[in-house]
Amino acid sequence: MRNIVYIIIVLFSTSFYAQNQSLFEQGNKLYNQGKYAEAIDKYKAILATKKHSEALYFNLANAHYKLNNIAPSIYYYEKALQLAPDDKDIKNNLAFAKNMTIDAIDTVPDAGFSKLVKNITNIMSFDNWAKVAVASVILFVLLFLVYYFTYSTFKKRLAFVTSNLFLFSAAISVIIAFHKYNVYKNDNEAIVFAQESTVKNEPNKRSDEVFRLHEGTKVKILDTISNWKKIKLADGKIGWIENEDIKEL
Structure with missing residues (x-):
């Protein structure tokens, strides 16, 4: 059957x-x-x-x-x-x-340590960072076995140093993989589909307008209340937009 x-x-x-x-x-x-x-x-x-x-x-x-x-x-x-x-x-x-979009939004560049972390994290996907971590652990175990069973002093030192380098590599790769995954999971973005949308300072139609967006603009979703989404632009501006005006990625 x-x-x-x-x-x-x-x-x-x-x-x-x-x-x-x-x-x-x-x-x-x-x-x-x-x-x-x-x-x-x-x-x-x-x-x-x-x-x-x-x-x-x-x-x-x-x-x-x-x-x-x-x-x-x-x-x-x-x-x-x-x-x-x-x-x-x-x-x-x-x-x-x-290039067809109307809104010209400047991106706030990362600086210092934040920029360094982002550049290193973006070298690979979190899947590949996880694979590097697994490979490093395997190499650490193999080299530790070489260190344990070899009798040559030079080989012992070389195996010990190299195995610890791979252990360090494994730890760093795991940290980066988790960080990359968390960034990916929390990076909830959307595209404005309304021809023109009014962004408010509070999640209701009676609140003041803070700026306007036009179709094709990419935004980051920070929060949701009823039929409103709290969004953030690449230049750091924040406001509330109606759900129907955007489409989540």
């Missing part, structure tokens, strides 16, 4: 994949024909099945960019970049899309 269920699941998954692959190819064909709206429908049909990839988001963003849909193009480029953070094509196209 289990074998029959397994076969059914495999066949269903294969059929599902084939259907999505067909939709993806149809979308690409429509895109190449200049039928961008129709291509978007095909790509979104794949997303409706809860399947996604950087290629799907990238093509979806490209189609929106061709139609001058500022917010959706930036949103899907950002989604693609989450899955492929080192992809140069995604970064370049995202830069072009951002």
Whole structure:
């Protein structure tokens, strides 16, 4: 009975994949024909099945960019970049899309120790930092065994020093991996989808306006109260925006 269920699941998954692959190819064909709206429908049909990839988001963003849909193009480029953070094509196209936005927001640069930590942390993803930690622990154990069983004084010293270096590397890598993961988990960002949105100093419509944002601008979400989101801009400005005006990444 289990074998029959397994076969059914495999066949269903294969059929599902084939259907999505067909939709993806149809979308690409429509895109190449200049039928961008129709291509978007095909790509979104794949997303409706809860399947996604950087290629799907990238093509979806490209189609929106061709139609001058500022917010959706930036949103899907950002989604693609989450899955492929080192992809140069995604970064370049995202830069072009951002040139269409109205809001000119200066980024507050990191300085001193904060900048150093950020630069080191961003060398790799938290998965890769975790892999470095595991590899370092394995090498530490192997070198410690060499130190324990060898009789040569020189080899003992070399194994002892090297093993401790790998132990230190493992500890640092674990710390960085956890820090990178926490930054990633707490880095809740969104894209403004409203053509123009009024940002308030409190989460209600009667409060004073602090500034305005336009479609395509990226914000960081700090808090949520009812149908309002507390946001922060790259230049440090903070305010409250209505949920319906933004789309979370």
